Amino acid sequence: MIEALKQEIIRALHEVILETYGDVPVPRLSLEPAPRVELGDLSLGTFPLAKVLRRAPARIAADLAGRLKLDCVEEVKATGPYLNIRLHGPTLFKSLVASALHPDRPYGLSDAHRGQRVLVEFSSPNTNKPLHIGHVRNIVLGWSICRLLEAVGYDVIKACLVNDRGIHICKSMTAYRHFFPGQTPESRGQKGDHFVGDCYLAYGKALAAERDALAARLEQEGADPATVDERLESESALVRETRDMLRRWEAGDPETRELWRTMNGWVYAGFDETYRRLGIRFDKTYHESEIYQRGREIVLDALEKGRVERDGDGSVFIDLSHAGLGHKVLLRSDGTSLYITQDIGLAVQKWEDFSPDRSIYVIGNEQNHQMKVLFATLKTLGFAWADGLEHFSYGMVFLPDGIIKTREGNVVDADDLMDEMFTKAREKAIETLAGDANDWAGTPGDTEIERRAHIVALGAIKHYMLKYNPKKEFTFFPEESIRLTGDTGPYVQYTHARIRSILRKAEAEGLSPDQAEAEGGYEALGNDDEREVARILLAFPAAVEGAARSLSPSMMAKYLTELASAFNRFYHDHSVLHADTRAQKAGRLALSAATRTVLERGLDLLGIEAPEVM
RNA sequence: GCGCCCGUAGCUCAGGUGGAUAGAGCGCUGGCCUCCGAAGCCAGAGGCCGCAGGUUCAAAUCCUGCCGGGCGUACCA
Structure with a gap:
């Protein structure tokens, strides 16, 4: 087998070094593929040796080249500071083919991390619009790192978090009631996620129209045009209705929940289809609606234990200044939870479900700071396992004419x-x-x-x-x-x-x-x-x-x-x-x-x- | 302002923890299908590795400053 061959050469090199230079502490030798065929098959850089032996690298390479003699080695050449080894051809090809075609020990795979578990969270879509190329990069990266981790022996859990509740889905729901009442993906001959995405876009369009009208009115009244967005927030019927929708959802209003379930169901059917085409599946899917309360309880519990503090206005915050991150609010003054609150709940839930040695979040680099804050928060709350959390931060996807803007529909759909x-x-x-x-x-x-x-x-x-x-x-x-x-x-x-x-x-x-x-x-x-x-x-x-x-x-x-x-x-x-x-x-x-x-x-x-x- | 990331051929990018002549694809120029599938192969042109200092035997790679770009810096998600 090819690995055995490499080991044999390394052992021989080890001996030659001891013979040549006496009893010295030999550093770990690693054979690398030679950069070009003419040089040989394998190369040993002598720099680490040079450090220990306090001799010129080129000198060491020359010394060793003359002494290394093995049946499986055809030629040893010193080229500058490198020792280049040309293997005996038939031995090389034979052991290589035997390794590559071995039926039981897949060539290239290892069990170096056997018994270790890693949880990888990726994809993590919102349920108000279909997947676009930004998600595709996330999904494809997430899947590949899972496969890579499995290749070195990890037990990998592929997890997905679905952001299925919140103001974004309420926007689609509001638009549905106004502009698409009674319609379904079937009646429109459209994938469910695309239909819900159209609702979301319709919402954005309607709001933009209201904004234009308001801006015109403000100008007529001679009011400060800079206050448009502020006034829109407080005066728009659409905005009010959406916020009302969110409140009713949280209160468990049956009619609202029913519409929510229906529309999310359409989206899931659409996502499933897209995942199927991509060849992706998850071992575990978390839903924000099922865990967001969890984070709240954890924060309130931490408040009792004095790990977090309550501000004068009633909000709850954590002091992360020891990590150079200042204060971070974990519960609003009105008692409602923030995004990080459910993130805390999810992290704890993942740990309880799988207790992984590593837990990787595949999330865009726009959230680098938020991730740092999340990990520091969990650590400060006393969860020792937070040390095993990693943010796999990847770069955003741009289109030739700029960044993706989902709200404007400026996307390339998956x-x-x-x-x-x-x-x-x-x-x-x-x-x-x-x-x-x-x-x-x-x-x-x-x-x-x-x-x-x-x-x-x-x-x-x-x-x-x-x-x-x-x-x-x-x-x-x-x-x-x-x-x-x-x-x-x-x-x-x-x-x-x-x-x-x-x-x-x-x-x-x-x-x-x-x-x-x-x-x-x-x-x-x-x-x-x-x-x-x-x-x-x-x-x-x-x-x-x-x-x-x-x-x-x-x-x-x-x-x-x-x-x-x-x-x-x-x-x-x-x-x-x-x-x-x-x-x-x-x-x-x-x-x-x-x-x-x-x-x-x-x-x-x-x-x-x-x-x-x- | 502060923090993190990035600046390598016309374009898009490789160049693990500094080390052997700076590579690839696209595009461009010119070749190869009586020969295992031309979604392929070969050749050529094309580079003060953003700029200026510094560390080192050795810097595209490390340090400092500057210039240019991106992303953050919420009781948004």
Whole structure:
């Protein structure tokens, strides 16, 4: 196995160091993939050694290069401060393929965190409008970090919080009564979440009209125009009605609750459909309406215990000045709760439900400060587990003409995006099918074409959302998001499908990857393109570990593009099935099969499907 | 004002805890389908890594200042 091989080399290096420099404290040695094939397969930077030995790095590399001798090592070269190791070809390919194709121990996955539990909260939509690309980035990131954490052994709970109560849904409800009475998603032939979203937009539009009228009146009366919003708040019938709606909801008014349940039900049906298309599911869904009272009780309890204080006006606040965060109000002077109040309740609820070692919030960086305040509050309230809370902060999604404004409907809707991408992928699939030179089994019917188009469409969208550093905000360019060529999901998927195609053809010839050893295939491998593929395959476990540790799907996306690119170069220049000898054929087939499993596994860590054909 | 984040090729971005000639995609120019699927491959042009100092044997990477952008700084959600 490849890991054993690396360990063997590290052990040998260790010995050589002791032989050469006497009894010195040797730092942990880590072998990294060499940056370029010409240099070798693995590299050891001698900088840490230089520190301990107080010798020039280049000198150390030269000393060690002359002494390291192992059967599995073909050549050791010192290049400046680096020790570059070229492995014995057949040994390298053989152990690599054996690792990659091992049926019981999935290559690249580890159980380093076996027995540890992590809860990841993501998506967390409001129920007054459909999901847009901002949510999609959140969802796709959340899903991928879950997969990455699972890949290193964590027991992962995928959780979602639905903000199903509050003033926002009351706005949609108010607008529904006024402008869409008696209508339903069915009567309108519309997804439920889209219908409720239209209600919300209608509310915004009606309010804007009232505002314009009021502004005109104020101007006529010669009043200060700066007071428009203030006056609107107090004079608008619509605003009054909405606030009244919220009050009645809290009081449990049956009619209000009934409308709320109905409209939320429409939204959930719509969300479920969108999640289904995205291939997302949650282990646990929390509803704000079910836990918001919980936070209130916790705060009142803390008040009794003297951990928080009551201000002169009746509001309850916590002093976080020890954390440099000043005071934070936790209950309004009228006794009602704030957003942070339910956040406290939710945090406690999550702990009681799952007691996770880590609890990750996938939330935009606009809430960095609020998250800091929440964590500090929980810590100050005496919850020791608050140390395990993490904010996975990602950058906002912008549109080419600025930030997303849901209130104005300036959004790219998640469903629309998937529709558009699907249409494009479908056209491409039909075009490919019409061409010659492919081995599509039989004549795929419409449903089969659509199944493939769906896989590619989602691959494109997810990869586009994941390939950028999550910390940075990114601008969503519609043309780029639906691209099928270049550094995209379909590029990696295509490579996978091509390998599948080769494997199918080989199978038809009675050839399978596991014949490589018997056929002497590993001895037949070794050109630069093959070694380049091997060099990258070698780096997969480290890529998974690194991406999981830094919660960085973009690292994995980058890795997969590199692997796919190296493989494309390889099989473009070296035919697998038309190789010169049977041994070469068998060796290349095995290398291809190994690449395929890594591509599939890597794509899975991004939440992307690896298609058999495209 | 204060806090956090960002500024790398025409455009969009990579460049884990400083280290081997600064990379990729798109776009542009020019090649490759009697050859395992051209959603592919190859070549070329294109960069005072925002500016100025500093630390270091070594800085795109660390420190300071400045310039330019983003997001926060609610008894909103």
